[in-house]
Amino acid sequence: MGQVQTVTGEVEINDFNYILMHEHLQIGYTGWHLDPFSPKYIRKEIIDRAVDRLQELKTYGVDCMVDPCTMELGRDPELMAEVSQRSGVRIICSTGFDLEARGKLFAIQRLSWEEILEIYLKEITDGIGETGIRPGIIKAATGYNRITEYEEMCLKAASHASRISGIPIITHTEHGTMGPEQVQLFKSEGVNLQKCIIGHCCANHNLDYQLSILDEGALVGFDRFGNEHFSKDRLRIGTLYGLLQMGYSEQIIISCDSVCSYLGRFPFNEEYENWHPRYLFNSVIPELKQKGIKENDIQNLIQYNPKRYFSI
Template sequence: MKKIRTVTGEIEISQLKYVLMHEHLKIGYAGWHLDPFSPKYIKEEVLKRAVDLLSELKSHGVNCIVDPCPMELGRDPEFMAEVSQLSGVYIVCSTGFDLEERGNLLAIRRLSTEQILEIYLKEVEDGIGETGIRPGIIKAATGYNVITDYEEKCLTAASMAAAQSGLSIITHTEKGTMGLEQVRLFNQFGVASDKCLIGHCCANHDLSYHVGIMEKGAYVGFDRFGNNFFAKDEMRIGTLTGLIHMGYSNQLMISCDSVCHYMGRMPFPKDSIKNWNPLYIFNGVIPSLREKGVTMEQINTILSDNPKRYFS
């Protein structure tokens, strides 16, 4: 049986039930700890909140989440493992750097593609730091309407690492741009399109953008539900419903890109994120899709069948 790597070890892909493909337990932008007005990080409180959240998701049939936190945004695989053990929900973590504007790592930007590849493969083969926890997915990211030279190096390294390891790639896009360019680059370096999930496409309401990516064979992520800072949920629902009725349910993923705990100040206005919680998938998104004629069979395909095929 084919297996997937989680932060608590490998499991058979057939064990997956519902999978949320893009959620975060913790995020900390570089320098958050230098702000004296940042809320204090109290691990016990954050741990309880994360465990409670995943336990409630489990009651809706979710038994796995993917936390594709980039390496420089506070990724904490040991915390993920603790949450997973206490909640009973599997968690997949990633290797990979963020987009240049947000990551802003001068020491890494100086490296060659081959040196970045060595970093990715070191984590994939030996584990993250001294934890022994190995990533089960590779993260890649690009900026708004552009792939910078540094981002191209990281995407190329991600492609090479994926081709060598067999791991899938999950991406960040800014406002639903550069998705097709990402897929083309991955293909150029030997990664099959069906091993690629192009993230945050739900900020783009042009159906031809999504269809172009899916015609290449990749998966499209509608994975920021509940965050109206980037796009309105009614537009996400309308676009997603259109694609499902066009016959693309077998290439779509849904999630929220929620952050259980921000280390530092919340970067979004409170009124734009009132539903920004993965439970919203079940108490908001799915009921809205059902009202627009989407069947439970199609929803099961998106939440269960597609992640299994993607990881396979």
């Protein structure tokens, strides 16, 4: 199947068992460090907490995790590498910028898409900063119900970076909008859509929305299980069940988009006790089995689809 780039080096894809495609070790929204009431940043505690989480996931068969944190949201490849080495779970990090409303990097927003492409390729080829750690995935993002001019440039840069480097794309969508538009933009730029995961589709329960992505050949991410701020899990399960019954199990991944540590204040009004990847194995997968979903379809969601995605 080939190799995939992790923060600790290239690894044979077939060496992996379960791959979680969208989880985070830490997130820090732009400007978090300017808030005098932010919790104190203690790196050792963040690393220890992440190691504990990944070692727990390892008991479920997880041996690889994708952390698609964008450059401006607290991405720390050296922290990822230390957590990976200590936990025994491989981690894949990303290159790419966030949606405009959340990133607000005005120096970057003034660049052309070609200059943004150069940034992505520099990281893919030479590594992130002075670390030498290379990303294995490209992140792209759009806002709610629209794609800004800046976001379109980032998507175009991601498209060309994927075509040049061969590494795949994973996206962020706001509240399950603009996924089909992302697909059409990637398609117009000549991207192999089998190398694209359209993220957070589980916030949209309209099957026409899902099919407009799936029927083009892209994958959809049901990747926020456990966080009911964006959607109820029973609606996620119902939509996912419907798509599996329709025969789309080879184009769906499941994950939680969980955050092990926030830099700054916790962004939601309430804690979500199920917002942890073990919820997939303790609740989501057992419920799918109870509904009659076949074992091979379930293995597609957490094992075979990620492997195919990275091997194309």
